[in-house]
Amino acid sequence: MSTTAPSPAGSIRERVLGWLDDRLGLEALGAMARKKEVPVHRHTFWYYLGGMTLFLFVVQVGTGILLLFYYRPSAAEAYESVQFLMTEVKFGWLIRSIHAWAANLLIFTLYLHMLSVLLLRAYRPPREATWMTGMVLLGLALGFGFTGYLLPWNKLAYFATRVGTQIVGSVPVVGSFLLKLLRGGEDVTGATLTRFYAIHAALLPALLGALLGVHLYLVQKHGMSVPAGVEARGGARGKRPFLPNFLLRDLVGWLAALAIVAALAAYFPAELGEKADPFASAPAGIRPEWYFMFLFQTLKLLPAHILGIEGEVVGTLGSALAAAFLFLMPFIDRRRKHGETNPVITTIGIGIIAYMIVLTYLGYTASVTQ
């Protein structure tokens, strides 16, 4: 604020910075960044997961934009355009494989980020809104995964979308309206593909960008949460400046993540499979991406009718209830506000994790044909 008239003696760099500062208020941003600190204690590691997810999201935006240069969103051309990208375009296979692998890794770090915040109870006041925006961001990320999966228009994607949208259709009252809204008609067709394309490449990025801004603002506003357990043992060992100490550690992690994604993309490039055929049977061994596996396995295990209600309706409502429970956690877990332990919440949290892991394991190992 004080650097109004740059002295004529200043270097060009100083004068340009001074000019920009007068108009953009860079100094205020710099002061904010210098003020930011990260508490150091035995759970500090978990603070890296949010930044890691953010980095992977940036990778997704970059590779996603590159994919748009070749992708053609129609039932007649989508599969062929991805095939062309994978076989003819220089490094096309790499861009698409990184997009697919980084998506998986992003969901993984997002799950870990959510679970660490849940188990360390970082959602305690005043961070309820941070938690809730984070939960909606998780939902949007899963929406990205679901809509992006269809875009190559292969068999697996076709049936995954048939099933996924049919699940939405089983929601009482508004289900059939939502089903048509998502599919662009009664069936999964080219109309569904253009809708998913619009949602994946325009609607979700806009929503996620806005909400991510709120989430990051809230993180800056409230600072990092110190777990109650650490507070009880006398608080954090100390504080580490975010700039540059924590950010440099962040960068090491991001570089490692980039290396992992690149290696995975190089050794296990994304597959394309067969083109979708609306008049072919679902192939045996069909299954969704791993992050939907526990839901998928739940649907397989639910009987046709539970207390007179169709099994998948029970499954849908059950999942919605679990999601609502997690979303409202800061208001359900009231005792924690005063730093008391809450074994019930811990048990439920661990129960949810155990359920997801066991059902995912079953999804990969249970015989698909019996």
Added chain:
Amino acid sequence: MSADETGGQRLYAVSRARDDSGRAGGGRAGSGGSRRRFLNWLLGTGAGAVAAAVIYPVLRYLNPPEIRESTTSQVTLSVRTDDIPPNSGQIFKFGNRPGIILRTPDGELRAFTAICTHLACIVQYRDDLSHIWCACHNGHYDLRGQNIKGPPPRPLTAYTVVVQDDKIIVSKEA
């Protein structure tokens, strides 16, 4: 910066004062309060109307136009009777929906809708089990289309199969 703030605060204070005196004084000043209420109401309903005028067409736009249900009630399959040996089945087009035609181990031809009643995957014939199976969530149907195992809640709708010469004609039950 600070001059602006005090200016703004003063303005705010003046308007508050007017409001207060209006409420306290009644009479003419009271009509000022109702004028404010009226203007707020006008602003609110105006904003609401604009929002509705935007949201309604968008919702209608997103809801796809009705495509008439396929009126197909009968199809002649491209496959011949010899193409379907006993204990096998295949998918055929019934209008714009998939159907499954199968020959039982006893040699009888039967046809059903191929859309699983659970979550709308397309079913297939399992020759090792000699019945209909859905790969998506492991649903099983017997040779009459009855759901016998797994999550499907309802049987598959059966079609009528007629063989004329070598041709297979499938039709919806009347």
